[in-house]
Every structure is written in C-alpha cells, then in structure tokens.
Amino acid sequence: MNLAERLQSVRKRRGLTQKDLAFHSGVSLSLIRKLEQGEREDTRLETLRKLAKSLQVSTSDLIIRPEPGEITSGEWESIRDALLGLNGRPDEMPTAAGVAGAVEAAEVLFTDNRFDELGELLPALLRDVLALGDGERQLRSRGVHLAAHLLIMARQFAAAEIALRRALDDAPGRFEEAAIINTRCWLLMRQGDLAGTLDLAARWADEVEPRVSRATPEELATWGGLLLRVSTAASRNNEPGESADALRFAQAAAVALRIEWAPPSDPLREFGPVAVATRRAENYMIEDRPDRVLELAAKIPRSGFRARASSRNRHRLDVAKANMRLHRYADSFEILKEVRVTSPEWIDKQPMARDILGQIVAKRRTLTSEMRELADFIHLEY
Incomplete structure (x- = not known):
C-alpha cells in the first residue's frame, strides 16, 4: 500500500473528510488532496507527523520507506567491493600499528566533515583493515564501523548494512557492540523505520543500563547515547511520553558524566549535557515548538x-x-x-x-x- 492509499484509508476509518483533516492537522487541503491522489508520493516528515497525530496513528504507519541507497559512482562501488573482500589483498601485509594510525586519521576526516577525502581513502584503508588477523578484531571492527558512518551519510544503505554486519561480527566487547547498534539505529532512522529504531534502541538501552551512582564514564556515555536515539525516534513517532522518559534518563547520565565525551568504543559520537540539550531542542522542533x-x-x-x-x-x-x-x-x-x-x-x-x-x-x-x-x-x- 502506497502513501495515497494509506492516508485515504486511515482518514476514512477515522470518519474525517479531507477538509476535516486539514483543519485538525494544520496541513493545507491542497497538499492532502495531492497526497491522496498520488500527485505527491512523499512529503516531509514533519507533515507526516502532523497528519499522523490528527489521525491518531504513529508516524511510521504513514511513512513510505525509501529503497536502500544505490551505488551511483565508482567511489561507492569500490568501498562496497572492499567490504566484500573483492579488492584483493595488499602486496605488503600491513602492521597493526600502521593501520591503527590510518584509522585514527580517517576518523578525524569524518568528524571534520571532509567526506570526499575520506571516500577516496576508504577502499585502500578497508583492504588493509580486513587483511589483519583475528588478533586485531577490535581494529578491524573500528575501521569497518567508520565506513558504515560514511555510507549512511551518503545514503548508500545496502553497503552500510554490509559494513555494520562485519563490524558487529568483529566487535570485541559489549560497549563496541552497543556503539554499532547505535549506528544501526541511525541507519533505520534514515530509512524511515521509526518503530524499528525505537524497538532496537530501547532494547539495547535496557541491556546496558548501569547503576548511575557507580557507573563508569563509558557506561554512562553508551547508555545515554542509546537513550537519545529512543527519545528522538519516539518523538518523531508521536510517542511523547516515551520520548520524555528517555530524555529524562539521558539527562541523569549526562549530569553524572558532567562533560561532552566520546568513549574509546565510539570515538565518532560525543555524549554529555550539551548532547542532551540539543536533542531536546530537536524534539521541540519535531513537535513544532x-x-x-x-x-x-x-x-x-x-x-x-x-x-x-x-x-x-x-x-x-x-x-x-x-x-x-x-x-x-x-x-x-x-x-x-x-x-x-x-x-x-x-x-x-x-x-x-x-x-x-x-x-x-x-x-x-x-x-x-x-x-x-x-x-x-x-x-x-x-
């Protein structure tokens, strides 16, 4: 069922005319007509949220999920082939120290938003990372996880799935696994799967929840980061109570941590009081406040x-x-x-x-x- 059929079906079941829905949602009557007639196949998430709220359904019930990102250039094809091991092995076997330095430098490119440079570097970096033995699983996981971040940013969703699976296979511990799951939640969110994001993030937040009074910084940052995913997904999915609860617990973790900090298990993502405040602001914007x-x-x-x-x-x-x-x-x-x-x-x-x-x-x-x-x-x- 496409968006036109879905919207029309739910509206009729609620006993609303198109004019009624426009009045209650604040969405223009002309846009509702275009959506129901199939003249517009998709619309902004905030519009879907307004319609869903008026129709008393979750936003995810109306979302048309995009197809996984297609390989559109040689750059992404090379990264995908490297993940699949199709780029061959390096002529000279890399050392763990050399690869670790290269991964750290590549992570800086990502945090500095130098995506073109990172995209050019990744095929060779992944070839070296994946050539490492099982004794360097943590380094392999870290390098492949970095690739997943860039692929999601570029909407190369199918290749990102490959990277996340490989990263999770090599994850050496619970914190690294949770970091990869957090990134998978981001992938699901970008694909429009709000219910899936909410379920996955909530389950993992429950699994890693620490005793706050005794928690280490890494425990606080890991748990808090997953709670932020829960809050954002719930807010977008018209579940304000769950969103507020998650944000309250995240605030407790941030107060205990006191600073913005990127844990060793998740160096690309900082958590702390500012992260919680900006997520609260994002939720306010989702709620049109x-x-x-x-x-x-x-x-x-x-x-x-x-x-x-x-x-x-x-x-x-x-x-x-x-x-x-x-x-x-x-x-x-x-x-x-x-x-x-x-x-x-x-x-x-x-x-x-x-x-x-x-x-x-x-x-x-x-x-x-x-x-x-x-x-x-x-x-x-x-």
Whole structure:
C-alpha cells in the first residue's frame, strides 16, 4: 500500500473528510488532496507527523520507506567491493600499528566533515583493515564501523548494512557492540523505520543500563547515547511520553558524566549535557515548538561542540528552522551561511537545509546574490 492509499484509508476509518483533516492537522487541503491522489508520493516528515497525530496513528504507519541507497559512482562501488573482500589483498601485509594510525586519521576526516577525502581513502584503508588477523578484531571492527558512518551519510544503505554486519561480527566487547547498534539505529532512522529504531534502541538501552551512582564514564556515555536515539525516534513517532522518559534518563547520565565525551568504543559520537540539550531542542522542533527551540538554544554554549561536529551542525539547522517558522528569515539565512562556511560538505548532503532555504526563497520576490549562490551550492530545486 502506497502513501495515497494509506492516508485515504486511515482518514476514512477515522470518519474525517479531507477538509476535516486539514483543519485538525494544520496541513493545507491542497497538499492532502495531492497526497491522496498520488500527485505527491512523499512529503516531509514533519507533515507526516502532523497528519499522523490528527489521525491518531504513529508516524511510521504513514511513512513510505525509501529503497536502500544505490551505488551511483565508482567511489561507492569500490568501498562496497572492499567490504566484500573483492579488492584483493595488499602486496605488503600491513602492521597493526600502521593501520591503527590510518584509522585514527580517517576518523578525524569524518568528524571534520571532509567526506570526499575520506571516500577516496576508504577502499585502500578497508583492504588493509580486513587483511589483519583475528588478533586485531577490535581494529578491524573500528575501521569497518567508520565506513558504515560514511555510507549512511551518503545514503548508500545496502553497503552500510554490509559494513555494520562485519563490524558487529568483529566487535570485541559489549560497549563496541552497543556503539554499532547505535549506528544501526541511525541507519533505520534514515530509512524511515521509526518503530524499528525505537524497538532496537530501547532494547539495547535496557541491556546496558548501569547503576548511575557507580557507573563508569563509558557506561554512562553508551547508555545515554542509546537513550537519545529512543527519545528522538519516539518523538518523531508521536510517542511523547516515551520520548520524555528517555530524555529524562539521558539527562541523569549526562549530569553524572558532567562533560561532552566520546568513549574509546565510539570515538565518532560525543555524549554529555550539551548532547542532551540539543536533542531536546530537536524534539521541540519535531513537535513544532520553535519558540522553545530558540529559548533553549540561547542557553547552549557554542564551546560545547567539536568545531565541525555533525551534532552541532544539526542543532544549528534546528535553530535556523525555528527562526524560519517564526518569520525571522534573515536570521535563518545567516545560520545557513554559517554552517556552509564551517561544513560545506556536510550541508550539501542535508535535505533539511534545502527545505529551509526553499521556504525562505518562497517568501521573497527577489533573491540576493548570496541566496542564489547558496541555492546553487546545496542543489535547491527550481
């Protein structure tokens, strides 16, 4: 059943006309008609959430899940082939120390959002990583897990599944397994599987839950990171009670940890008080409460993030979106420019940035040269 059939079926079962649904959801009648007539095969998640809330179903009941990302260039094909062991073995066997140094350097490329460089490097790095013996399972898992992060970012979902399975097979302990599961939750989220994300993250959060008063930093960061996944998935899936509960427990973990920290088992992901605050702001934006987003954002220190962290950039887009919703278009555009300057390769891959700029553009008769340039840079459709 496609979105048109699904939406029409649920609406009729609720005894609502299209006009009733538009009134209760705040979604325009014309868009509802287009969705039900199949003129639009998909729409923004926030629109689906509004419709789902009015129809008293979960958002995931309406979502049309995208097909796994297709291999669209030689770069991704080379990474996939390396994961499958099709790139052969290196002429000279790598050393564990050399590979460890290469993996650490590659992780910096990811956290700095230098995705093109990382994509060029990964096939050779994966070939060396996978050539290591069983005595270096942790290093093998870490290198392949890094590849999964990049593949998810690039929407190469099928290849990311391969990487996550291989990383999990080699994971040397519970913390490493939980880190990989957290990344799998991200994959499920990007595929639109909110119910699957919620179930997987909640089960693992329960399994790794520590006694907070005696917990190590790694236990706190691992548990807290999974709770943030639970909160976001529940908020998007119209389950505000579960979202709030998860965020409350994550806050307890963050208070106990006191700082932003990336554990050795999950070096690409920081957890701490700022991570919890930005996730709370994200949930407010999902719930269409832009005033609360801006109120909370004003209290979050800019110094709490890595300089070009994806979490920082995502938060800044939430702030840009909140400004746009409150008709502060100039402020919203300034934030988009700021993120473009700090993380050009990151913003280029964000549909949310295109959506925000598209709505700003729609409100203006003429565009400034900066607006036209940014629209071209992030491939805003005409």
